[in-house]
Amino acid sequence: MERTAIKKHTGFWYVVKSLLSGLSLTWKHFKNARNRRTPEYVTDENYFKQADGQVTLKYPYEAIPVPDNGRYRLHNEIDDCIVCDLCAKICPVNCITIESVKATEDIGMTSDGTKKRLYAPVFDIDMAKCCYCGLCTTVCPTDCLTMTPVYDFPEVDIKNMVYHFTDLTPEQAEEKKQLFAKQQEEMAAAKAAVLAARKKA
Numbered sequence: 233m234e235r236t237a238i239k240k241h242t243g244f245w246y247v248v249k250s251l252l253s254g255l256s257l258t259w260k261h262f263k264n265a266r267n268r269r270t271p272e273y274v275t276d277e278n279y280f281k282q283a284d285g286q287v288t289l290k291y292p293y294e295a296i297p298v299p300d301n302g303r304y305r306l307h308n309e310i311d312d313c314i315v316c317d318l319c320a321k322i323c324p325v326n327c328i329t330i331e332s333v334k335a336t337e338d339i340g341m342t343s344d345g346t347k348k349r350l351y352a353p354v355f356d357i358d359m360a361k362c363c364y365c366g367l368c369t370t371v372c373p374t375d376c377l378t379m380t381p382v383y384d385f386p387e388v389d390i391k392n393m394v395y396h397f398t399d400l401t402p403e404q405a406e407e408k409k410q411l412f413a414k415q416q417e418e419m420a421a422a423k424a425a426v427l428a429a430r431k432k433a
């Protein structure tokens with residue numbers, strides 16, 4: 233009987249002690265939570281020195297900087313694109329769709345001095361399918377296709393995840409196609425005329 237009373241007594245103080253210990257730990261974190269950690273990336277010198285303070289950031293008002301070599305949303309600087317199709321060919325999930333039209337006039341050069349010969353009536357990237365492998369950016373000869381630091385781009389309608397980078401309106405594309413077809417016809421007619429003249433001679 234006496235033994236049970238002692239046990240009960242010890243159990244009571246054990247519970248009180250552990251409650252106090254838990255409360256003091258909570259209080260310590262509560263006090264530290266008045267300080268905020270500054271948003272620093274894991275490679276920054278100070279990152280592991282900030283042991284205390286709130287670790288959650290008020291996203292989207294605060295965000296941890298992303299690494300330079302991160303793979304996020306793609307962007308195509310279409311003025312520098314030579315429509316070579318290499319990115320579409322290497323894409324493992326076929327999320328790049330390109331259509332090209334040959335220019336009948338001089339359309340200038342890219343910023344790295346590469347001659348442009350094709351228009352891109354369609355240059356679409358379906359970011360909903362993209363697996364962010366980065367292969368398309370590594371093969372791009374003019375470095376116009378890049379991964380941006382933008383990682384937060386949700387859409388309610390999945391169709392909006394398709395990014396359009398064309399340099400032509402549908403009307404302009406149609407016009408360019410017709411000009412190219414006309415040029416081909418004229419070249420074929422000129423060739424036929426030369427052959428006919430040769431036969432006569």
Ligand code: SF4
Pocket residue numbers: 306319322323324325326327328357361362363364365366367368369
């Ligand atoms: S990052 Fe990979 S999956 Fe995404 S478009 Fe480029 S090649 Fe395709």
Ligand code: SF4
Pocket residue numbers: 308312313314315316317318319320330368371372373374375376377
């Ligand atoms: S690889 Fe680069 S230059 Fe070639 S089509 Fe793709 S984005 Fe354009």
